[in-house]
Amino acid sequence: MSAHTNHSTTEQTSRQPILETEGLTKKFGTLTAVNNVSLTVSPDTISSIIGPNGAGKTTLFNLFTGAFGPTRGEIRFKGKDIAGTSPHSIVRQGIVRSYQITNFFDELTALENIRLAAQAPYTGFRARDFTKHYTAVDQAMEDAHRILERIELDHVAEQTASSLSYGQRRHLEIGISLASDPDLLLMDEPTAGMSPEETNEAVELVEEIAADTTLIIIEHDMEIVMDISDQINVMNDGELLASGTADEIRNDERVQKAYLGTGDE
Ligand SMILES: Nc1ncnc2c1ncn2[C@@H]1O[C@H](COP(=O)(O)OP(=O)(O)OP(=O)(O)O)[C@@H](O)[C@H]1O
Ligand SMILES: [Mg+2]
DSSP states (O other), X not given: OOOOOXXXXXXXXXXXXXXXXXXXXXXXXTEEEEXXXXXXXXXXXXXXXXXXXXXXXXXHHHHHTTSSOOSEEEEEEXXXXXXXXXXXXXXXXXXXXXXXXXXXXXTSBHHHHHHHHHHHHHHOSOGGGGGGHXXXXXXXXXXXXXXXXXXXXXXXXXXXXXXXXXXXXXXXXXXXXXXXXXXXXXXXXXXXXXXHHHHHHHHHHHHHHTTTSEEEEEOOOHHHXXXXXXXXXXXXXXXXXXXXXXXXXXXXXXXXXXXXXXXXX
């Protein structure tokens, strides 16, 4: 497993959180999927969200991206309350979610897919931005090449997305997220369905991305979680059971009882 050096704690505490929730709650009818969650994410860190199936992890992401409005509570991103803000506006403010569901164009090349995604932030979709397109195309092409290198797909730049391996397609999805230049990237089970080799590559990529983007990851593989996380948030039954470093979480009795002890999956 790779050697990620956790960021300095003193540095973290001296800085404003990039994301902060307070009493965040989401109900679906009588079911409380996210229950009174108050958590803090420091900039330039990797945070994990772990917990059994149905614990509310993905729902939490859906609240961060604006897919759902909270039933109650606050979400502050870079100091600003974003609860109830539209998904489109939240992306522009810098929260991007990497989807497992492939949302790229199979018949376009890896490079073309990234370039299309990279162009959106420059041009927007409004008619009055149309003249920006000229410079945007060059800029987007530059960005696309840089991103392809970063996700280690530069050697398959001219191959169609459909011809890439499963692992490569997952890298491409991450590349498309990076094209929006996120300040906070959310990844829901980035290693799901991967072979051990693909998993190692994905973990390396995650750590590389974390060098200049804050990451929140939902991950079931405890070895990966313990290895890469600056902070681990344990959810159970909609509630935030504990937050802390890998050591703090390992030694937390409530976590052991509710989650680790029972053996996930
Ligand atoms: N759109 C929805 N409508 C109704 N109930 C929902 C909806 N989304 C999630 N739920 C319910 O909320 C609870 C939390 O679900 P969520 O998907 O957030 O769990 P999770 O921790 O991501 O689980 P998993 O590890 O299986 O992905 C579950 O009981 C789920 O059935
Ligand atoms: Mg989930």
